[in-house]
Amino acid sequence: MFQLAKNFFVFLSQVTKGNKYYFAWIGFLSLLVLLGLITYIKQLDNGLIVTNMRDQVSWGFYISNFTYLVGVAAAAVLLVVPAYLYNFKPIKEIVLFGELLAVSAITMCILFVVIDMGRIDRLWHVMPFIGNMNFPSSLLAWDIIVLNGYLAINLTISFYALYKMANSKEYNLQIIKPLILLSIPWAVSIHTVTAFLYNGLASRPFWNASILAPRFLTSAFCAGPAIMIIIFQIIRKVSKIEIENKAIFKIAELVAYAIGINLFLLAAEFFKEFYSGSVHLAPMEYLYFGLHHHNNLVPWMWTAMIFNITAFLIFLRPQTRENLFTLNIGCVLVMTGIYIEKGMGLVIPGFIPGTLGEIYEYGPSFNEKMITIGVWAFGALIYTLLLKCAIPVYTGELRFYKPEGSVGNQ
């Protein structure tokens, strides 16, 4: 036990070592977290009135960010699948970083839901066993279970692997393989359940379309891996870890398919709504053309459209996909495109027009933006610190024991 604690501190002490860029980055993120926290305290004090959400648009920027990040977290699975099922070596080696990203993304998701709650002091009411969960009727109850389960699975896998490596042992795939296999359908489930959260509401025609869950999944497979591609390049720049271009290009190829399918599904949605032209067209009209002179989201949605199409072309052509410069442009475009489309572009039109026909144009308030930035910074901070601990283990610089040392670990 003592040994375990000691090992933990060896592990932890890594975060205190680094060059000046590292500390500047950490300092910068901490500052943003602090500003977010101060704003959040103001929100606790005054209530959610400090946001621009109102009865007409009762979910806003927080839930938009939550939705996007569930996708990012689920995308870790995309790396797991080829790595473990097909034994594709170059990806297998870096899958750990995807899992750690999932851990950070899920943490952010949970934070976004929590800051959106009116009564954080009653959080325990939705905890399994001690609270009074409306299971299986409420999809939010499902979501709480699958999100926390996903967090637990990814934490277990990555920490087990790291711990074994730090003990200079090849980790035993037999032990975690069931967990890894489980993580694949689980990643699909966090996304599906989150989609069903919206999908099941007959009162909101924009969400109440069967295409919602499939689109959720495909868009996750666009943005998530794109983020990974960028992160991998940063990792290999700042550490000794070698990540082959081959792995990156393989992921890029998968992104190309995902964007293609996503655009196709969008086209299908467009056709159905505009061709049939029923009253349910209104939210789509609001998004892309404006409704009764309300058009806050229109420029954003067309930006997203242009970004996604451009990214598709970049990812599709092998020449541009396998050129790191153009590839990175494509990644940024698709990350932003999906962020708009699946964040605000998904949540807000559910409420516009409202159930009583009212149009309330929503845009996040200054406070909402500050708190949101704080949560993102917190996620980035966690990820940085996790990597800071994981990388030296990975490269073999950090070992609890000399290779010939004792093997017992209790």
Add this chain to the structure above:
Amino acid sequence: MKSKKDKLTRRNFLKGAAAGTATLALPVGTSDASVWEAFFQKHFRELNKDEVADVIKRLEEEYKEKYKKDVKVKTTDAQPGVLFSYGLDLSRCIGCRRCVYACARENNQSRDPQIHWISVLRFEQGEKFVSNLEEADKYYYPEKVPEDGHFYMPIACQQCENPPCVKVCPTKATWKEPDGIVVVDYNWCIGCRFCMAACPYGARRFNWAAPQIAKEEVNPDTHYLGNRPRYKGVVEKCTFCIQRTRGNPGRYPACVEVCPVGARKFGNLLDPESEIRYCLEHKRVFRLKEELNTAPKFYYFFAT
């Protein structure tokens, strides 16, 4: 920007932090037992008789301290053989919004920020209504009502028999009572607002800030599941005036009483002699958004 930052001194920060926790009734560093009791209060339907009595006592003390007057919090149960239902005669409604304000007074709705459970929609003659309310106007301010060429449709909670709001609530903080009234336990709701997204009738209201009512305006005759004063961060909605209608004999909801043209009808759907049954049997009634299968117990009709 600069000056804003300067104001965030350490002292202000700590003050904010303390106030934040205090207003949320988090039991941090407090010796006040009632704060702990409030924090650990169980779901209303899981309380036994003694626990209910304790909760009511604590609430009445809290309200007394806050509003400096005796506020009675009842927990009257539903009566057997009763299913409440509402009827609204659209040919009579003149859009005066007396019901809106009578409701706010009766049910202790926050005056600042202003909360109204009833929305009166105005339509021009010929505009579509019923299933598509896109042409409705909620914000009309004429000098005199009714206005020529217009008609009005008040909407509040439709007390669905098949309520989507109840289905989605993650904590069972909102449920349908045996007499058909959909209620909220304001001490259990976590303020996630899933129910607001699910309600097809825009009936639910959220306390975006701490609700405020002047002491003299507080209605002291309240029900736990109805019009007792609410808290910041919880959801509320029409309860068919549960504090009035549950009684033998019960009283009419405030909106029925105040309506100057008698457009509002209320009664027991299971009683063949009731006024509401008369309306159902003799008028051609309709309900809003039937296609959603929510089965509202709120009927609209044109008597003339």
